[in-house]
Amino acid sequence: MDELLALRESFRSEVSAVNSLADLQNLKNRYSGKKGLLTSRLKSLSSVPADQKPKFGKDLNELKEYIEGEIKGRESALREDDYRQRLLAEKIDITLPGRPAFFGRTHPINQVLSEIKAIFVSMGFGLEEGPEIELDYYNFEALNIPKDHPARDMQDTFYVSDDVVLRTHTSPVQVRVMEKRRPPLRIIVPGKVYRCDSDVTHTPMFHQVEGLMVDTDISFADLKGLLELFIHNLFGSNTPVRFRPSYFPFTEPSAEVDIGCIFCSGSGCRICKTTGWLEILGSGMVNPRVFEMAGYGPDEYSGFAFGMGVERITMLKYGIDDLRLFFENDLRFLRQF
Amino acid sequence: MRVSLQWIKDFVDVKASPVEIADRLTMAGLEIEGIERVDGDMVIEVEGMGHSGHTGNDMVFEVNVTPNRPDCLSILGIAREVAAAFQLPLKMPAADPGEGLTPSGISVEIADTDLCSRYAGRQISGVTVSESPKWMRDRLEKCGIRPINNIVDVTNYVLLELGHPLHAFDADKLAERKIRVARAGRDAAIMTLDGVERKPDENSLLIWDGSGPVAIAGVMGGEGSAVTATTRNIFLESAYFEPTSVRRTSKQLGLRSESSYRFERGTDIEFLETALNRASLLMKETGGGTIHHLVDVYLNRYQPVTVEVSYERVNRLLGTAIPGQDILGILGRLGIGTEDKGETFLVTPPAYLRDIRHTVDVVEEVARIYGFGNIPSRVPKTALSDGSTNPRETAISSVRESVRKSGFTEAVNYSFMNTADLDMLSIPADDERRKYISVKNPLRQEDGAMRTTLAPALIRNFMHNISRGVRDIRFFELSKVFIDEGGRLPSERLRLGGLFYRDRSPSIWRQDLPSFYFVKGALEALLDELRLKESSYVMSEETFLHPGKAADVLIRGARAGYVGELGPAIIEKLDLKISKPEVVVFELDLDMVLGMVSRAKTYSQIPRYPSVERDMAIILDDDITADDVLRYFSGYTSDLIESIELFDYYKGKNMPEGKKSLAFRVVYRAGDRTLTDEESFLPKHVPMLSKRAISLTSTCLCFIASEVAINDILGPSTLTTVLPVFPSRSSRTPAAPALYPKFTSKADDPPERTRCPGVTSLTSGMMYIPGTCIPVFFMNSTTSGSVLSLFSSCCLTYFPAPASFLWPKASTPADSSYSISPPASLSPSATMIIYVPAFTSERITRAK
Numbered sequence A: 001m002d003e004l005l006a007l008r009e010s011f012r013s014e015v016s017a018v019n020s021l022a023d024l025q026n027l028k029n030r031y032s033g034k035k036g037l038l039t040s041r042l043k044s045l046s047s048v049p050a051d052q053k054p055k056f057g058k059d060l061n062e063l064k065e066y067i068e069g070e071i072k073g074r075e076s077a078l079r080e081d082d083y084r085q086r087l088l089a090e091k092i093d094i095t096l097p098g099r100p101a102f103f104g105r106t107h108p109i110n111q112v113l114s115e116i117k118a119i120f121v122s123m124g125f126g127l128e129e130g131p132e133i134e135l136d137y138y139n140f141e142a143l144n145i146p147k148d149h150p151a152r153d154m155q156d157t158f159y160v161s162d163d164v165v166l167r168t169h170t171s172p173v174q175v176r177v178m179e180k181r182r183p184p185l186r187i188i189v190p191g192k193v194y195r196c197d198s199d200v201t202h203t204p205m206f207h208q209v210e211g212l213m214v215d216t217d218i219s220f221a222d223l224k225g226l227l228e229l230f231i232h233n234l235f236g237s238n239t240p241v242r243f244r245p246s247y248f249p250f251t252e253p254s255a256e257v258d259i260g261c262i263f264c265s266g267s268g269c270r271i272c273k274t275t276g277w278l279e280i281l282g283s284g285m286v287n288p289r290v291f292e293m294a295g296y297g298p299d300e301y302s303g304f305a306f307g308m309g310v311e312r313i314t315m316l317k318y319g320i321d322d323l324r325l326f327f328e329n330d331l332r333f334l335r336q337f
Numbered sequence B: 001m002r003v004s005l006q007w008i009k010d011f012v013d014v015k016a017s018p019v020e021i022a023d024r025l026t027m028a029g030l031e032i033e034g035i036e037r038v039d040g041d042m043v044i045e046v047e048g049m050g051h052s053g054h055t056g057n058d059m060v061f062e063v064n065v066t067p068n069r070p071d072c073l074s075i076l077g078i079a080r081e082v083a084a085a086f087q088l089p090l091k092m093p094a095a096d097p098g099e100g101l102t103p104s105g106i107s108v109e110i111a112d113t114d115l116c117s118r119y120a121g122r123q124i125s126g127v128t129v130s131e132s133p134k135w136m137r138d139r140l141e142k143c144g145i146r147p148i149n150n151i152v153d154v155t156n157y158v159l160l161e162l163g164h165p166l167h168a169f170d171a172d173k174l175a176e177r178k179i180r181v182a183r184a185g186r187d188a189a190i191m192t193l194d195g196v197e198r199k200p201d202e203n204s205l206l207i208w209d210g211s212g213p214v215a216i217a218g219v220m221g222g223e224g225s226a227v228t229a230t231t232r233n234i235f236l237e238s239a240y241f242e243p244t245s246v247r248r249t250s251k252q253l254g255l256r257s258e259s260s261y262r263f264e265r266g267t268d269i270e271f272l273e274t275a276l277n278r279a280s281l282l283m284k285e286t287g288g289g290t291i292h293h294l295v296d297v298y299l300n301r302y303q304p305v306t307v308e309v310s311y312e313r314v315n316r317l318l319g320t321a322i323p324g325q326d327i328l329g330i331l332g333r334l335g336i337g338t339e340d341k342g343e344t345f346l347v348t349p350p351a352y353l354r355d356i357r358h359t360v361d362v363v364e365e366v367a368r369i370y371g372f373g374n375i376p377s378r379v380p381k382t383a384l385s386d387g388s389t390n391p392r393e394t395a396i397s398s399v400r401e402s403v404r405k406s407g408f409t410e411a412v413n414y415s416f417m418n419t420a421d422l423d424m425l426s427i428p429a430d431d432e433r434r435k436y437i438s439v440k441n442p443l444r445q446e447d448g449a450m451r452t453t454l455a456p457a458l459i460r461n462f463m464h465n466i467s468r469g470v471r472d473i474r475f476f477e478l479s480k481v482f483i484d485e486g487g488r489l490p491s492e493r494l495r496l497g498g499l500f501y502r503d504r505s506p507s508i509w510r511q512d513l514p515s516f517y518f519v520k521g522a523l524e525a526l527l528d529e530l531r532l533k534e535s536s537y538v539m540s541e542e543t544f545l546h547p548g549k550a551a552d553v554l555i556r557g558a559r560a561g562y563v564g565e566l567g568p569a570i571i572e573k574l575d576l577k578i579s580k581p582e583v584v585v586f587e588l589d590l591d592m593v594l595g596m597v598s599r600a601k602t603y604s605q606i607p608r609y610p611s612v613e614r615d616m617a618i619i620l621d622d623d624i625t626a627d628d629v630l631r632y633f634s635g636y637t638s639d640l641i642e643s644i645e646l647f648d649y650y651k652g653k654n655m656p657e658g659k660k661s662l663a664f665r666v667v668y669r670a671g672d673r674t675l676t677d678e679e680s681f682l683p684k685h686v687p688m689l690s691k692r693a694i695s696l697t698s699t700c701l702c703f704i705a706s707e708v709a710i711n712d713i714l715g716p717s718t719l720t721t722v723l724p725v726f727p728s729r730s731s732r733t734p735a736a737p738a739l740y741p742k743f744t745s746k747a748d749d750p751p752e753r754t755r756c757p758g759v760t761s762l763t764s765g766m767m768y769i770p771g772t773c774i775p776v777f778f779m780n781s782t783t784s785g786s787v788l789s790l791f792s793s794c795c796l797t798y799f800p801a802p803a804s805f806l807w808p809k810a811s812t813p814a815d816s817s818y819s820i821s822p823p824a825s826l827s828p829s830a831t832m833i834i835y836v837p838a839f840t841s842e843r844i845t846r847a848k
């Protein structure tokens, strides 16, 4: 009895010390091989007293099963380990950098521009474009800014000739579209515009998005609703928005749209000039004189137009403090976005 | 405009804090851009609008008055707004010089009544010109005007206070004591108060006395009639000049003044008399003297325009439900006369609001006083429509994304160009890019033209970055260029431009391909993204590119742009201090490219039957391009050839000088069956190669040439067993061997029968590579016809010809005779080698 117990103990300590398949094979042979310890015990069964035989046989069998089970378990563990070791021998240095395959970046202005476009497209607006070198007629006259009108001072204009200018805003496309199509109209016009001005807060070229919505019964309340929706989409739904009277020759009434300063949450800071508000876009109800010039009956339709500077919105969104960075094209700047 | 709050309080008794006043004005359309706390004429601090608290001696508002509000270009105007906003009464200062005054003794005549509707004045005699009182000087300075003397100061004071410009003449200097308002006519000249001799154009309106011009109407007075320290008698002018006339003159002369600023925006023709009286009284108060009777020539009397507006229209345009009474109340507070007519009401604006002529003008006034914030927000209800997708926009976005994903970062440059850049790039005189548009008033001479090419700006971006230590520079730009084609407006074309530069610092993974191919790869990816397949590249003539490393990009045969390395001459001018930098630039006419893009996508079934691939390497002279070969192949039609693709390029070790190896993979596939080996046997599909291929003069050279290419495909082990085939001495047609004879050892050297009959020199022949079944053909076509027919007979001999055996321009082959004419482009002295290293990879593996 004790003999079997001792055998079991010695096996247990030996099997746990085995670290290779070869050693395990030796162990296996030593215990359960033809001349193994178990076999020799089995042979000694005859010398066991008859009354103890059944129990001895049963215990021996149990021990055999135990040893075989252990060896099997140990074997599969060792095999697994061995397999793993072989694979690890094929290891590569996973800390080496990957083969460089980096993407470029879209210019931050165009990133914001696509965001703006996507918002309006989702609201059913179509995209239109127009010439950057434009007739004075479309840039001014048809927008109710006659020659010799003080409103022309609002925009410093680059002239190509007396009647051709670099467009000072994207608004001329409004007229070009209205000349071609009848309401309902829902369009936005993104594009480059030019002003003869260059300082810390002005560049001679910048980007605007113009919007126009015309139908039979569009009101100032619609203008407010739509632009609030847009601003909440772009800056977050908690952004305060206010509309304040202003002047654009091609809209009446006209409104500047301010958002609560996103830097100081409206408490007043350097960026909002302590007002708590940031001017973000201009808007207004389309002036009936513009409808007339585009060939629409002034009382037949109503609509609103709006325009925004993309540089300004981009600066606000990303906290960029120098307008000129946009056109320097320093990769260390561009790759931040 | 700077406005003193203390001064405003002369007109309206407002108790609200400065910040609140500023806020109300801003929300009524008079944007207050800043508040300063001042004491005397000293600015103590700039008051934040968000802060309230201390009132100093006075507060000054910086008001942004929009061009539609000339009525607000004065203290009175602002006070009127304050009164309306806070619903307070407006007080007017005394302005009645009394009755029974002596005549002014100056005659006034308006000659050009189209430019001047009213001209009034008074003489103030016996005044003493001296310093103004301190209160007046303080107020002027607070509002940004330098005090001069009491007479000039009074005119400025009243200009600021009531918004009407006045001019004081020294009455004694007016020749014949006469005022005539007339155009300048030809050759008029006048020395203005600022001491400059001005030459107004013919249509400018001038004020004349008996001998000549004494003032430029509404812009600036003349020096000759100016008030000086010794002046005793004043003639004070208060007139109404046509806004557009004043503006034109002021612009033409480049001379702007507080007066012209107000006149060109429109002044109050009715009110000018009040301003005149107010100033007269102030002159008397500050300089003594006697006020004389009014001279007033008022030809075109102001006729108030009455506008009829419907209540419903006001509310419909605003999206509100403001009761009629409230609408009338708001207008009343602005000094606008109204009369209720039931459904509608009549509006009679005062002269200072003469711009109110239409319904919307009335709507605007109602809306801004009602408060934009009180108007509800509503999401517009409108019919759904199509057209919110724009295929061109979508295509442009995919171009941007495609180039970006090739590693290029987007630049945005000004649309201006320095015309010297065209010279720098040596753009020829007759090139389209010389047809640029000039800007008349550029900010800098270097920005004097509109871009006709994106390259100069991209090169500038490159310079900017390289000088700041950036080593990997990949830019693209999507912008318009402008070509003057003689029309009213130039042709605007969307361009895609780009620049690629990578310095040669070692990279951990090999990236040592010439930069040109990197950029070309990006362009190919782009065209693939646009599903444009028919593109090709030819040597470019662009003057600024390296003549040997530049290509024109052709799409369906039309030139869409260029790609190439900047030429050494340009690089030298850039003075980069880098040896031989590879700077690759490209430009594509995107309008043209997008015009070829089709939106339609077609489906074709995924092939059901396996393909057979055949590889072939060809050793060629360097100046035979890959495109030459591919084009040659493509001229050759077979329904079974699915694609022919260049997959390897080798040049260098073991390759003869001036030669390169190109390896092509031909994929055969039939839609309805698995192909047999015979059907996809390569040589029958490989046409003669044109031009000057490698010229072989010995088997040895042949060996080298083959070795390289075979090496690439089979690995080096097979090399030593390449065997040349020697010319046959007999002209007997050999017996056909088994299909694809296999040579497994040296013992299986080609037997006699592999010798080509009729091949008479070492420059022609055929060889096998033992161990594989790779036939190698090389031949000279000096005697093209006969050699080619020989070649065909070799093919026939060893590889039974399927019925579809075709050569370019070949007539239908019959039985065992093939009439093969060499391609037209084949030069008579051309030598060709074609070897077919692999029939299938499976076969190669088996052979090994």
Ligand SMILES: [Zn+2]
Pocket (backbone or CB within 6 Å): A261, A262, A263, A264, A265, A266, A267, A268, A269, A270, A271, A272, A273, A274, A276, A277
């Ligand atoms: Zn702030």
